[in-house]
Amino acid sequence: MNEPSVLGQLARSFAMISLIAIGGINAVLPALRDVVVDSMHWMDDATFMQLFAVTQITPGPNVVIVSLVGWQVAGFSGLLVATLAMLLPACLLAFLIGRIANRLEGSKGLRLAQTALVPVAIGLILAGGLDLSQAAYRGWLTPLIIAANVAGILFTKLNPVWGLLASALVALAAHYSGLFVLA
Amino acid sequence: MRSIGLFELFKGFATIGLLGFGGVAVMARHVIVEKYQWLTDKEYATILGMGQVLPGANVVNASVIIGDRFQGPKGSIVCVLGIMVLPILILLMFALLYDKFGQLPAVSVALTGAGAAAAGMVLATGLKMAIKVKLGVAGWLIIGLAVLGILILRLPLVYVVLALIPTALVITAWLGKK
Numbered sequence: 001m002n003e004p005s006v007l008g009q010l011a012r013s014f015a016m017i018s019l020i021a022i023g024g025i026n027a028v029l030p031a032l033r034d035v036v037v038d039s040m041h042w043m044d045d046a047t048f049m050q051l052f053a054v055t056q057i058t059p060g061p062n063v064v065i066v067s068l069v070g071w072q073v074a075g076f077s078g079l080l081v082a083t084l085a086m087l088l089p090a091c092l093l094a095f096l097i098g099r100i101a102n103r104l105e106g107s108k109g110l111r112l113a114q115t116a117l118v119p120v121a122i123g124l125i126l127a128g129g130l131d132l133s134q135a136a137y138r139g140w141l142t143p144l145i146i147a148a149n150v151a152g153i154l155f156t157k158l159n160p161v162w163g164l165l166a167s168a169l170v171a172l173a174a175h176y177s178g179l180f181v182l183a
Numbered sequence: 184m185r186s187i188g189l190f191e192l193f194k195g196f197a198t199i200g201l202l203g204f205g206g207v208a209v210m211a212r213h214v215i216v217e218k219y220q221w222l223t224d225k226e227y228a229t230i231l232g233m234g235q236v237l238p239g240a241n242v243v244n245a246s247v248i249i250g251d252r253f254q255g256p257k258g259s260i261v262c263v264l265g266i267m268v269l270p271i272l273i274l275l276m277f278a279l280l281y282d283k284f285g286q287l288p289a290v291s292v293a294l295t296g297a298g299a300a301a302a303g304m305v306l307a308t309g310l311k312m313a314i315k316v317k318l319g320v321a322g323w324l325i326i327g328l329a330v331l332g333i334l335i336l337r338l339p340l341v342y343v344v345l346a347l348i349p350t351a352l353v354i355t356a357w358l359g360k361k
Contacts (some may be wrong), residue, residue, distance in 0.1 A: 020238055050298055057297065059270055060203055060271075063243060083267070086240075090238050090240070095251060095259055098251055115355050115359070119260030119325035120325055120348065126310070130306065133302045144298055145303065152308050153303070168296045172289060
C-alpha cells in the first residue's frame with residue numbers, strides 16, 4: 001500500500017465527515033462505513049463492526065473509532081492523521097462559534113438553528129443505528145442482541161457497557177452450544 | 184468567573200475521558216457541574232446544547248468551548264488533549280491485542296456479539312433523544328427525510344446533510360409560525 005496516498009485519503013475523507021457530523025460521530029457512522037468498507041475496501045463490514053465494538057469498550061469519546069480505523073489502515077501515523085482530521089475542522093468551528101455565542105445567546109436565529117438542527121441530529125443518528133444494524137447482521141442472533149440492547153438502554157438505568165459485555169457472552173454461549181454459526 | 188488553571192482543566196477532562204464508559208456525556212456533566220462546579224447546570228446545558236448542533240463530537244466541542252472560556256485557546260487545546268489522550272492510549276493497547284488475537288474464533292464471536300450490541304447502542308441513543316426532545320410536526324418530518332435519504336435512497340451522507348440543513352431551517356421556520 002502506498003503510505004502517503006493512504007494518509008491523504010484518510011485526511012480528506014475524515015475532515016469532510018468531521019464537518020457534516022451534526023449529532024456527533026454516531027450521526028456519521030454510515031459515511032464512515034461507506035468510505036472504509038465500500039469505497040476504499042480497507043476492511044469488510046464484519047471487521048468494521050468488530051472495531052466499532054472495541055471502541056465502545058474503550059472509555060472516552062466515541063470519536064476514537066476513526067483513530068482505530070487509522071491505526072488498522074496505516075499504523076501509528078494513520079492513527080494520528082485520522083484523529084486530527086476528524087477533530088481539527090470541527091474543533092476550530094466550535095471555537096469560533098463559542099466565541100460569538102455570548103452575543104448570539106437568546107437570539108432568534110440561534111433558537112431557530114437549535115430547533116431545526118436537533119431533529120437533523122436525531123434523524124442522522126437513527127439512520128446511523130439502522131445502517132449499523134444491517135452491517136452487524138451475521139445470522140439470527142444479531143438482530144435479537146440489537147433489540148435486547150435497545151430495550152435495555154431505553155427501559156433500565158444500567159450503563160450500556162454491561163449490555164456490550166453480556167452480548168459478547170451470549171454470542172459465545174450460543175456459538176459453543178452449537179446454536180449459532182457466524183454467517 | 185473563577186480562575187481555573189490549565190493543570191486543573193487537564194485533570195478534570197482526563198477524568199471524563201478515562202471514566203466515560205458507554206458515552207462520555209454523563210461523566211462530563213458529573214465532573215464539570217457536580218464534582219468541580221466549574222459551571223452551573225444551566226451554563227453547562229447551554230454549552231452542551233451548542234456542542235450538539237455543531238458538527239463533530241459533542242463533548243469534544245463542549246470541551247473546546249469550556250477550555251476557551253477559562254484559559255483561552257491554550258485551555259481549549261489542553262481540554263481536548265485531556266479528554267482524548269488516555270482513551271487513545273487504552274485504545275492502542277486494545278488494538279494491539281486485537282491484531283494479535285482478533286483472528287481467534289472465540290474472540291471473533293465475542294466481538295460479533297459486542298458489535299451488534301454497539302449498533303443497538305447507537306439506535307437507542309437516537310430513540311432516547313427523540314423521546315426526550317419534544318418534537319413537533321417539523322421535527323418528525325426532518326427525521327423522516329434523513330432516514331429516507333440515507334437508508335432508502337442510499338444517497339451519500341454528505342449530500343443528505345448539505346440538503347437537510349437548509350430544508351430543516353425552512354420547514355422549522357415555516358411550520359413554527361403556524
